[in-house]
Amino acid sequence: MEKKSPIISIKNLHFTYPDGTVALKGVNLTIQEGESIALVGKNGSGKSTLIKHLNGIYQGDRGEITVDGLPVIEENLQTIRGLIGMAFQDPDNQLFCPTVYDDVAFGPINMDVDEMALHKRVQESLEKMGLMDLADCPSHNLSFGQQKRAAMATILSMRPKIMIFDEPTSNLDPKNEAVITEIIANLPYTRILISHDLPILYQVCQKVVVMDDGRIDAIMSMEDFITNRQLLRKNGLDFTFKCDCCNGHNHEHRHNQIEKKSLSF
Ligand SMILES: Nc1ncnc2c1ncn2[C@@H]1O[C@H](COP(=O)(O)OP(=O)(O)O)[C@@H](O)[C@H]1O
Ligand SMILES: [Mg+2]
Secondary structure: OOOOOEEEEEEEEEEEEOOOEEEEEEEEEEEEEEEEEEEEEOOOOHHHHHHHHHOOOOOOOOOEEEEEEOOOOOHHHHHHHHHHHOOOOOOHOOOOOOOOOOOHHHHOOOOOOOHHHHHHHHHHHHOOOHHHOOOOOOOOOHHHHHHHHHHHHHHHHHOOOOEEOOOOOOOOOHHHHHHHHHHHHOOOOOOEEEEOOOOHHHHOOOEEEEOOOOOEEEEEEEHHHOOOHHHHOOOOOOOOEEEEHHHHHHHHHHHHHHHHHHHOO
């Protein structure tokens, strides 16, 4: 049987920041087309640094990466940036045009999409993110939740093959959190999701990659991950652990509130 080549292949990747911080210490990872990967790990374990190598924002000291069979090197970066849509933690970095419409049109314009097709792509992306009414607003006038959705629309309009989300639900209220989770869960792309939010990871991803101190510590199914209390706790994802901490304070009212919250998951 013909063996399918992976959509992402990372081999022995090392990276040191200019200040001398060694952030990646030999990462090996293979992702097949259509997979949804949860990338988890303690703060500072190297998750954000790793994904920024996939579209060439950072370049490793050592190692090799291919995306859809293309080595991540200068001459392929334009193509690769059309293949990978990356939603960063701070949506502000991705919104810089006069209006939301212009921001969403920016990517496809750079990919030379013709005018008719461009308009259709922008409309579709805005619609998907529930932003049709805000198309003509300046992006900086939007609420944080709306900005997160606008940043995602700027990626959808590029129709990438791979989408990467770095903490997509951080600092969102529960309503926006649910909207974004639902949208990400239904996207028909290969996805990498970085989050400390177990419900979204569970809803979106089948496979979990655990990073620790610049290395891949474990790769497992979501089912195995969520039943491994020790691993969840080690990676800041064990919700019941947080409840236990609050219970320790013996504060009846707060205790009840947290218990209620945990039931709603
Ligand atoms: N711009 C930077 N300059 C120097 N060190 C950095 C920079 N960004 C991140 N680091 C360091 O690199 C390591 C990995 O960080 P990061 O990839 O942001 O981890 P994570 O996303 O898992 O929280 C940490 O030790 C962090 O302090
Ligand atoms: Mg990070």
